[in-house]
Amino acid sequence: MHPGLVEVTERLRLRSQTSRAAYLQQMADAGDLPRGRRMLSCGNLAHGMAACQPTDKDRLRMMDEVNVGMVTAYNDMLSAHQPYERFPEKIRQALRAFGATGQVAGGVPAMCDGVTQGEPGMELSLVSRDVIAMGTAVALSHNMFDAALCLGVCDKIVPGLLMGALRFGHLPVVFVPAGPMPSGLPNAEKAAVRERFAEGKATREELLQAESESYHSAGTCTFYGTANTNQILLEAMGLQLPGASFVQPNTPLRDALTVYAAEQAARLARAGQGSMASILDEKALINALVLLLATGGSTNLTLHLVAIGQCAGLQLRWEDMADLSNIVPSIARMYPNGKADINQFHAAGGTAWLFAQLLEAGLLHEDVVTIAGPGLRRYTAEPVLEQGKLVWRDGPQRSLDESILRTWRQPFSPEGGLRIVEGNLGRGVIKVSAVAPAHRKVRAACRLFESQEAFVQAFKAGELECDLVAVVRFQGPAANGMPELHKLTPYLSLLQDRGFQVALVTDGRMSGASGKVPAVIHLCPEAAAGGPLARLRDGDWVSVDAEAGTLQVDLDAAALEARPPVSPSEPVRRGWGRELFGFMRTAASPAELGGSCFTESLAIADQADQS
Structure with missing residues (x-):
C-alpha cells in the first residue's frame, strides 16, 4: 500500500x-x-x-x-x-x-x-x-x-x-x-463546430446537425x-x-x-x-x-x-x-x-x-x-x-490503445491533476489534466460578470479581446443553486486560441467536461456570503497560478477589506420553478462541504446519537 x-x-x-x-x-x-x-x-x-x-x-x-x-x-x-x-x-x-x-x-x-x-x-x-x-x-x-x-x-x-x-x-x-x-460524431469535432458557431462562422443549422450527430x-x-x-x-x-x-x-x-x-x-x-x-x-x-x-x-x-x-x-x-x-x-x-x-x-x-x-x-x-x-x-x-x-x-493484460490507457509506471502524468487553489480571494479547486502547462499561470486584469449571458454579450461586442481573468460571481449554492457555466467554454477557448492569457474564476461550477482553459471553480466563501469576490472591481489585477496553487488579487488585505461588498443585481431569481427552492438555497452548505442542504441536520443528528 x-x-x-x-x-x-x-x-x-x-x-x-x-x-x-x-x-x-x-x-x-x-x-x-x-x-x-x-x-x-x-x-x-x-x-x-x-x-x-x-x-x-x-x-x-x-x-x-x-x-x-x-x-x-x-x-x-x-x-x-x-x-x-x-x-x-x-x-x-x-x-x-x-x-x-x-x-x-x-x-x-x-x-x-x-x-x-x-x-x-x-x-x-x-x-x-x-x-x-x-x-x-x-x-x-x-x-x-x-x-x-x-x-x-x-x-x-x-x-x-x-x-x-x-x-x-x-x-x-x-x-x-x-x-x-x-459513438457518434467525435467530441472534438462537435467542440470545433461550437467554437465556429461562437465566432459566427457556423450557422445554427450546422450546430444543431453536429450536436444531433453527437447525441443521437x-x-x-x-x-x-x-x-x-x-x-x-x-x-x-x-x-x-x-x-x-x-x-x-x-x-x-x-x-x-x-x-x-x-x-x-x-x-x-x-x-x-x-x-x-x-x-x-x-x-x-x-x-x-x-x-x-x-x-x-x-x-x-x-x-x-x-x-x-x-x-x-x-x-x-x-x-x-x-x-x-x-x-x-x-x-x-x-x-x-x-x-x-x-x-x-x-x-x-x-x-x-x-x-x-x-x-x-x-x-x-x-x-x-x-x-x-x-x-x-x-x-x-x-x-x-x-x-x-x-x-x-x-481483463486485458496490456492496454489495447496506449493513447487512451497507460500503465501506472508510464502514466500520462505522474499526478491526478486536481488541485486546491487559495489566496486572498478565497479557496477553490482547479482541474489541470486538460490544461496545457503553458496556460496554467495567468495574470491579467479581471472583468466581472453575474451571468453567462453577460459574458457572451461582452464577447460578441468585442470587449474581451485581451488578456483576461473572467470572474463570474454570485453563482454559488446560496446565491442561485450553483448552475454549471458550460456556456462559457467555447468563448473562453476561442480567446485562448487567439493568443490571449485567459482564466476563469467563479464561485459556481463548470461542466463535468471542464476543458483546456484554467478555471478556478467552487470558490469559497462565495460572493453571496460576503466572500472576497464580492469586493472585486473591474480592472483589478488577478493572478491564477495552478502550479503553485495560488489565487491572488493585487491588493493588500486592508485595502480589500475596506471595500464594501456588492450585492447581486438580481437578488431573487423567479420563474421556471426557481422560487420553490429558495429554502434549499438558504440551507445549502459551502461548496467545500458539498453544497448540501443536509450537512447541518446530519451533524445535529450525529451529535444527538452520541450524547
Whole structure:
C-alpha cells in the first residue's frame, strides 16, 4: 500500500470517528428490527401488495422470502435513462424466476444538464441532487423491502440516489446502469463546430446537425463528464457489478447484467450480507476518489463525494483530494482530457485495466466488501457471455490503445491533476489534466460578470479581446443553486486560441467536461456570503497560478477589506420553478462541504446519537 494512501485514509477515519459511529449505530438499530415487511400490520401489508400479481402476493405473504425495491430515475427525455423504461418488468421477471419479488418503490426526478445548460432550469440542477436523495428516502420508507436496486446514471442522479439509499444502509443496495450510447460524431469535432458557431462562422443549422450527430441515441453521452465518472466511481465503491458500467443498452450482455444485478440483490438479502453501510466505508470512499483522480474525472465530484460521505458519517475534505492527487498518476485519457470517447475507453481495457493497474501500484484498498463479494480484485475482471451465460474473465493484460490507457509506471502524468487553489480571494479547486502547462499561470486584469449571458454579450461586442481573468460571481449554492457555466467554454477557448492569457474564476461550477482553459471553480466563501469576490472591481489585477496553487488579487488585505461588498443585481431569481427552492438555497452548505442542504441536520443528528 502506498503510504500516502494509508495516511489520507487514516486521517479520514479519525476525522469521522464520531459521525461514523453514530451512522453505524443507526444502521445497526435498523438492522436489528424485523426485516422489511415483517413488522407491518396486516392493513399496511395489504396496501403494499394490493396491485401485485397473485403469485407475487403469495410470495409476499411468505415472510422468509425476499422483496426487492426499485428506485428508478426513468424518463424518456434523458437519453441515458430512456433504457430504464423496460428494466422494471425485466427485473420483476428475473426475481420471480429466482423465487423472490420486486416492486418499483418510487421514482425520482432526473433532469438533464445537457438540456438545461445556460437555461434558468440549470439553477435547479445541484439542488435536484438533494431532492433525489429525499425522494429515495420516501421510496424506501415504506419498509416493504429486503434490498434495493437503484436505477440511475447521470450527473446529480447517482449522487442523490447514493445519499438517500445510505440512510437505509442496513439493506443491500445494488446500482444498475443502463450503458452509453454508440459513438457518434467525435467530441472534438462537435467542440470545433461550437467554437465556429461562437465566432459566427457556423450557422445554427450546422450546430444543431453536429450536436444531433453527437447525441443521437439512447444511452449515456459518450464524453467523460459527470455521468460516466459516476459509473466508474460506483464500481470503485463496490456498489455496481464489475465491468457493468459501459456495456451499451439493449444488448444481450446488458440484459444479462441487469438480471444478475437483481439476483445478486436478492442473494445478498437472503444471506443477510452486503449491507450498504458495510460496503461504503472510508476505504471505499477513498477508492472512489482515487479513480476520480486517475481518470481526470468530473470536477462535480469534488462536491458530490463530500456530500455522499456525509450521509455515511464520513467527513471527506478537499485536502484529502489534493493530497491524493499528488500521488495518483493519470492513466486514462478521455474527452475532454483526450480524444477518446467512453466506448473507445471500454474497448481499450476499460475499468478492469484501471483497477488492475491501481491495485498493482498500491493505490487502492483491496480489502473491502463489495456487492460482488469480498475484495476489490474482483473488479479486474470483465463480463462476457459464453454460450448465453454471463461469466467474468480476466481483463486485458496490456492496454489495447496506449493513447487512451497507460500503465501506472508510464502514466500520462505522474499526478491526478486536481488541485486546491487559495489566496486572498478565497479557496477553490482547479482541474489541470486538460490544461496545457503553458496556460496554467495567468495574470491579467479581471472583468466581472453575474451571468453567462453577460459574458457572451461582452464577447460578441468585442470587449474581451485581451488578456483576461473572467470572474463570474454570485453563482454559488446560496446565491442561485450553483448552475454549471458550460456556456462559457467555447468563448473562453476561442480567446485562448487567439493568443490571449485567459482564466476563469467563479464561485459556481463548470461542466463535468471542464476543458483546456484554467478555471478556478467552487470558490469559497462565495460572493453571496460576503466572500472576497464580492469586493472585486473591474480592472483589478488577478493572478491564477495552478502550479503553485495560488489565487491572488493585487491588493493588500486592508485595502480589500475596506471595500464594501456588492450585492447581486438580481437578488431573487423567479420563474421556471426557481422560487420553490429558495429554502434549499438558504440551507445549502459551502461548496467545500458539498453544497448540501443536509450537512447541518446530519451533524445535529450525529451529535444527538452520541450524547
